[in-house]
Amino acid sequence: MTGRALFSDWLKIRGKGIWFLVFLAPIGLTAMQALNFGLRLDYLKEQYAADLWGGLLENVVMFVPLALMLGATVLSSMIAGVEHEQGSWKQLLAMPISRTAVYTGKFLLACVLLIISCLLLTAGIVVLGLVLGFDAGSIPWGQAITLGLMPLAGALPVLSLEFWLTTVSKNQALPVTLGIVLAIVGLFSLSLSPYFPLAWSLMAWSGPNPLMFAGMGIGAGLLILLLGMVHFSRKDVA
Template sequence: MMLRSLSADFLKIRGKGIWFLIFLAPVGLVAMQALNFGLRLDYLKKQYADDLWGGLISNVVIFVPIALYLGVTLVSSLVANVEHQMSSWKQLLALPISRTAVFSGKFTLCFLLLTASCILLPIFTIVLGLALGFGTDIPLGDILRMGFFPYLGALPLLALQLWLSLTFRNQALPVTLGVAAAIMSPFAMQLPEWFPLNWPAFGYSGPHASWFVGAGIICGAVIMVMGMIHFNRKDVE
């Protein structure tokens, strides 16, 4: 039943610009570093002479949490807005499909869309490194960790954003919350490492990265279940 809901949701987002956003985020991050390295290539090659690929990854990864928070916010809001703008909640929930399947389908849709973006980021990073002449000794493990570990650490915000976006017809609250999280995330590093906004960053570079990844998965699952329970009991307008 959830697969039926997911299939319908994929059809609904056609022409909504979401796929363009999914492609734009990794392209933007890598293009920013292409400009950075392109303008200062000789200097940065000297600075990272011992590990050119590591230097490239470190320059990309510092912007990944910000991109994740903005991406999670926009994707959740756009997916929820498909139903809000069409005022189709009553028709949707009148179908022989459970509310649990509807909520699960939309969460899975957001998760898959953002996963696609996280797949593209390592690919574009490798292309940039090769184009800059960093050699073929590619640290594939580090690049894949850069693409996925911060994302897993950000799953609680994805679950929360989807919950809020589905709950409120006016998207001002969830969008404001997501943008505020993105803006605050670089400054959150001054706070204790277990502050939730730090989980994506420490999920990649922390001394116990797997702890933050695990915390993101577990906390994200808990918030998703809470959102699902609330959605099952919520009155539909």
């Protein structure tokens, strides 16, 4: 049932500009580092001489949490907005499909789109490194593939919260504003504490125990997802 809901939502996003957003973030981050390394290539090659690929990944990953939180906010709003704009919530929920399946399907769609965006970022950075002349035989594929996926696991609470708020609220201004604030605060969260939830996204990559922070993000994200699902199941959505 959830699979049917996911497939239906996948069809609904055609022509909504969502795919543009999915491609925008990885292209933007890759272009930013192309400019960074293009202007300072000799200096950066000297600075990261011991590990050129590692240096490139470190320069990218500092912007990934911000991109993920903003992406989670906008994607959640756009996915929920498909139903809000058309006023089709009541029609959708009157169909022989549970509210839990509807909610889970839309959430999984947001997760899949973010995962695709993360993998596109990996592809873009690998291509950039090769264009810059880095050794193709020393590509750290494990790190490259998890470049966006580990921070995404740490950012899952933000995605779950934003998805909840955008789904149950017809006025998207408040949840979108909150998402932007959370993304900005996340930039400075490490100065508060590495255990502050908004810091988990970055710590899931660069922390002393990345898997722990990724697990914390997944656990908190699933808890918020469950709370949102219960609220959505009981709420009269217009």
